[in-house]
Amino acid sequence: MQLFYNPNLDSTTKNFTFNEEESKHIVRVLRKKENDILTITNGKGLLLTSKITVANPKKCTATILNLKENTPNTFWIHLAVAPTKNNDRFEWFLEKATEIGINEITPIVCQNSERKVIKQERMEKVVQSAMKQSLQTFLPKLNPLTTYKDFIQKEHSGQLFIAHCEETEKIDLSKKAAANKNTTILIGPEGDFSSPEINAAFTSGFSPVSLGKNRLRTETAAIVACTTLAIINQN
Secondary structure (H helix, E strand, O other), X not given: OOEEEOOOOOOOOOEEEOOHHHHHHHHHHOOOXXXXXXXXXXXXXXXXXXXXXXXXXXXXXXXXXXXXXXXXXXXXXXEEEOOOOOHHHHHHHHHHHHHHOOOEEEEEEOOOOOOOOOOHXXXXXXXXXXXXXXXXXXXXXXXXXXXXXXXXXXXXXXXXXXXXXXXXXXXXXXXXXXXXXXXXXXXXXXXXXXXXXXXXXXXXXXXXXXXOOOOOOHHHHHHHHHHHHHHHOOO
């Protein structure tokens, strides 16, 4: 099954038209024709089955045949991650975290960050593509780039963790985190969080956690954290 994405659809939609980019992909690349069936999500839990009524490469039109509304998880996984210097590595993280089932991502600028600018629109397309590829109906929320200070000063609920590399006492995330709870984890840049940033996180209620014995790259640490939480919530 191939999944398409249209955020403007809801349970009352009867007919709709794909934008020119997707219309061209459907008609010219996939060679879909009138009466062919397409499956679409709005990224908010709806899974819609539709039939092509006009196979136009500029305006492909379809009518809804039926829909299914999926229930969201009882937990929420939120990773605040410092973008890597290499864009490809951060995009890889976005893709894999989406496939695993992350709910929210906030790129953060830290004291040791080497990248302080991201292309928001490009990152959103990576997340959308990963959602479609993994056949999911909930699109992760990708927040705008924010400073570390602004992020930790916001009010956060649920389990709050920070994964850092300083040699201090830490409990493994797999033993510290509980299932079916909202969880936010801070993942620092290649140069790690600074000591003042770590202390600020403690003051804001974040607890230190370990992601294993090895020192991990930023994107690897983020994937390990996301995977660990996903496994905990499957048990």
